[in-house]
Amino acid sequence: MNIGFIGLGIMGSGMANNLLKSGFNMYVFNRTREKAKELEDNGAKFCSTPKELAEKSDLIFMMLTDVRACRAVSEDKDGFLESLSKGKVVVNFSTVHPNYSLELREMVKEKEAMFLESPVLGSKIPAQKGELVILSAGDKEAFEICTDAFEKISKKAMYLGDVPKASYVKVVNNEAFATSLTAYLEGLAFAKKIGLDPEMVFNILNSGALSNPYFEFKVKKVLNDDFETHFSFENMKKDLGYALSVADEFKCYCPTLAAVNEIFKKGLNKHAKEDMSAVYKIFDE
Ligand SMILES: NC(=O)c1ccc[n+]([C@@H]2O[C@H](COP(=O)([O-])OP(=O)(O)OC[C@H]3O[C@@H](n4cnc5c(N)ncnc54)[C@H](OP(=O)(O)O)[C@@H]3O)[C@@H](O)[C@H]2O)c1
Structure with a gap:
């Protein structure tokens, strides 16, 4: 299973590291390339655009600041929506506005791919230790496909139903x-x-x-x-x-x-x- 990870900040770097250490074939993208150095040194492959990352990955994971950052890596030129295709899974771990999550789900669906919003509980240290709590909503099949990967980054992953239920829980x-x-x-x-x-x-x-x-x-x-x-x-x-x-x-x-x-x-x-x-x-x- 190839995993593409977009966003290697405080949370994303810990999560991507744990996935790499668990043996997944990792493709990574970060706006600021230096933050990918450690992952690259340990065997992850850096992609020059989110579009390239989505071409190479079965699962596209993102952990970004906010709605604006998520739009930049998905909708802008060379964003991952350009190369998204049937059967792929997009998981957004970022904390975003619930209404944006609904929008992103529709954009992913148009490409016949699957979508999960999956905001997390836990901070820098749980991200590094693989002890986050994942709140997921969206395609149930996608949640099942991600079970193995989620086990490597969390102590608990919960499926809550339809988008944007997980975002609502995270907001609360x-x-x-x-x-x-x-x-x-x-x-x-x-x-x-x-x-x-x-x-x-x-x-x-x-x-x-x-x-x-x-x-x-x-x-x-x-x-x-x-x-x-x-x-x-x-x-x-x-x-x-x-x-x-x-x-x-x-x-x-x-x-x-x-x-x-x-x-x-x-x-x-x-x-x-x-x-x-x-x-x-x-x-x-
Ligand atoms: N830290 C926590 O305790 C915690 C806990 C739970 C949830 N969260 C949520 O998790 C998400 C990430 O948090 P974090 O603490 O990891 O933040 P962070 O360290 O600031 O990382 C933010 C990431 O977003 C990227 N980014 C920002 N604006 C962008 C843009 N316009 N285009 C492309 N990439 C952009 C950054 O890229 P650059 O490296 O190039 O700046 C970086 O990879 C946020 O939604 C946050 O609310 C955080």
Whole structure:
């Protein structure tokens, strides 16, 4: 089985590495070629365009920033839609707007290929360790074809039904995650400002109902002034935008989401490339 992987950023590089190590024949494409170097050194073949990648691959996997990036590698000149054909499978792991996912499914269907939207839960380290959670929706047959590959990059892969159900779940996950982590970090900055030791407060909160492995991972880094990017601030701002758009479409009352989106908007210029936990710095200024 030949796998083509488009997008070798924080998440994609870990995922593509695990597939290569598991013995799949890998074709890779990344806008910035240097990021493919390690994979190329280990035997992956670099394609000069997404079109070439789709010619050579049975499964076309993509893990890109956003809707704009996905359109660039699929619809632009030399995009993979130009060479997509019957029987091939396109899997989009990127977090995108659910309505775009519906559009992409139609473009893939026109080529008689199969489509899965498959956003993931888990960040840089689970991507490197092959321990992501994959949420898939779309062609059931495609999900079955991908089972073996998904096993190499995830601890769990779930089939949820029709597009855009997986994108909806991902939007809700990131809404809940961003709003709750932001509130937690606001609390720590608040503690510091009223003269409490934030580390002492964290240890107490973490021994009670707020104990949670992901909060613990993020907050310990914040307390060590470590904002190395695992999930970028700008990507979380992007996901808050998708969540707000879906909330508007369904006329949902989401005031916490709206408030947290404003906080991320405020910090975007300064913290775009840092980890999303840099939202703490906005409260600590
Ligand atoms: N990091 C996480 O914790 C995490 C967790 C779950 C889901 N996600 C989602 O996974 C996706 C990837 O995240 P990431 O953290 O891996 O981001 P990243 O490190 O910023 O990587 C983004 C990738 O998209 C490519 N790209 C961006 N704009 C492009 C364009 N216009 N044309 C072609 N390629 C383009 C980049 O290419 P270049 O290398 O050339 O810039 C890079 O390969 C996002 O949708 C994110 O929301 C991330």
